[in-house]
Amino acid sequence: MIINATELAFRIVNQGSLDVPLPGRGDTATRFRTLADFCHRDIAVGSLVEAHLDADAILEEIAGERVGPAQLWGVWAAQPSQTPVMATRNAGVWELTGAKHWCSGVVACSHALVTADVGDEHQLFAVDLRQAGVRAERGGWVATGMRATETGTALFDRAVARPVGEPGEYVNRPGFWHGGIGVAACWLGGARKVAGPLFAAVGERDDDLMLMHLGAVDALLAQGRALLEQAAVSIDAAPKDECAARRLAFRVRWGVEQIATAVIDRVARALGPEPLVGNRNHAQAVSDLSVYLRESDADRDLVTLGRLATPIPTEILR
Template sequence: MEERLQAVTTPVLLESSAAGFSPWGSILRAIPEAAGDVPALLALAVEAGETWPRPGEGRTSLLFELLASVAAIDVAAARVFEPHLDAIAILSQAARTDTADQPAAAGSAGGTSWGVFAAEAPGARLNARPEGAAAVLDGAKPWCSLAAGLDRAVVTAHTDDGGRAAFAVDLRHPGVRCEEPAWVARGLREIPSGTVHFDHVPALPLGGTGWYHSRPGFAWGGMGVAACWLGGAVGAARDFRAGLLAGADAGREPDQVALAALGEVDRILAAAMQYLARTATHIDDGSLAAAGQSTWSEAQRVRGTVAAAVERVLQLVLSNRGPGPLAFDERYAKRMADLGLYVRQHHGARDDAQLGRLTLKGDCPW
């Protein structure tokens, strides 16, 4: 049992050594037992938020490794960790850490859980108007994952000047109402996303109009999501390799087709991991901006490259493992469903079109 747990919680290393990763191992070892238990995962995410690095502060590669390692264990766990860690980073970037020091309305000694709600959708609009040194939020915000189980959130809202700004808000305020999500997805079943309604809810401004989307941290956060996708693909690849080894132990040696698929999975993952590691280094040393590229164009390259890698790994693993594990291996079936949905956060050709516009203007490395 201990050997299996160690294999499941093996970290995804971009640059670190396995020995250097040991200070971060206790949370990873706790995830398999907590998988599927959202309050337990939130507690672990809050614990991680106290010590795990923030992007752009010198250890971005380690942050990406940690996010990928969580996703390699359980994709839905990463979907809990990533927004909490992103919110903590946003608060730091906005120099508004005082919002994190306020007592959680429904928290424990372990701290306050955070989400980030920045999506837009037709028919749902959240407006902010100033009220003294703070602001008041009214309206609806779509795609708010786990809102009913969180203490606080960073949310974006429309401002009187026609822009959008970010705000820190207490989700336990009586003016906040979380709809019961009509969540029918088979992937990320424990991470439902629904609409949250705000009725005269006080909020603290973070960074001013336009700051949320223009800061480098917006791109860094998008790359953190890509690290989660990549970690999920590593988990799927490990399942594939373990299945081939188990078959060989039972006398069924993998054929050339299976070996070719495993080889392709290996080179795809190796290339994506190297790209993510290199980009993390450029974030920390400032060379990304010095090369004349925008941080967002690089984020789009990273996200698109990782998303394509994940899609291909999913295709290879699914086609080679066949229907049996999907039907009878609960952990594997959950991983594939969770990852298939999570990677849909990449908008495919639309994101490529946005990158193409930047490339046409000369925002490219070639």
């Protein structure tokens, strides 16, 4: 049975007790483990759940409020080169006009946090997507990876919106970077999913080369868990330190990206093409994770980290 990722994500966040700790409140490690577990089960579903939980954390940190029942939130903050969404205030009411691209869950989400231009600045707005001024388009996503997230374009035509914080506040806060590490936790969960067939295959045949790759994958995944656990400790120790959170996010995201990429490669080298062409779930997981990892800015992130690492920190000199 093909999973309807958006419907399943809606059920996960609205049925039962989804009690995921907020970042920086003393149990960030549980938050990261939970995000990884969701993507271990299904990468597309996990990414949608992560966005909803991130929206909840953003609203709590900036506005002191939480998402409501029977809702599925997206966080649509990508700034591609196309025409930006503009926010204007008319008779005391904020309205959004324009096209926001790369919106995950564009059809299924009931609400979203959307970045828009206010003059020369960017500001975050909460939008009820069920109003007449919002239209969803699913076209343009040709990749098989993350297709189940129904990523598309949200078209706003004087859609009523509510500002969340001041201009620039969304990105200039520690929680922005905590959320970025949460995405890295999802990448690691996806890497665990990709590794599944290798662990299963080793139990069926005795092959030294396969065992070598399995040993490497096991060590890589353990390294990723350790990175996230240490990051959680650092966040809980200094939840308000935006500078420390920024540098930590670039370190952890790059590290987990390398781990996930290496796992994809190791599994393919160990098992050959068979699971990629004969195992639908594995092929989808590899495709999903490959696309999901590109939320990273790759080498540009390393340039930023290099700037943040200057001057050389004293702990490296010791």
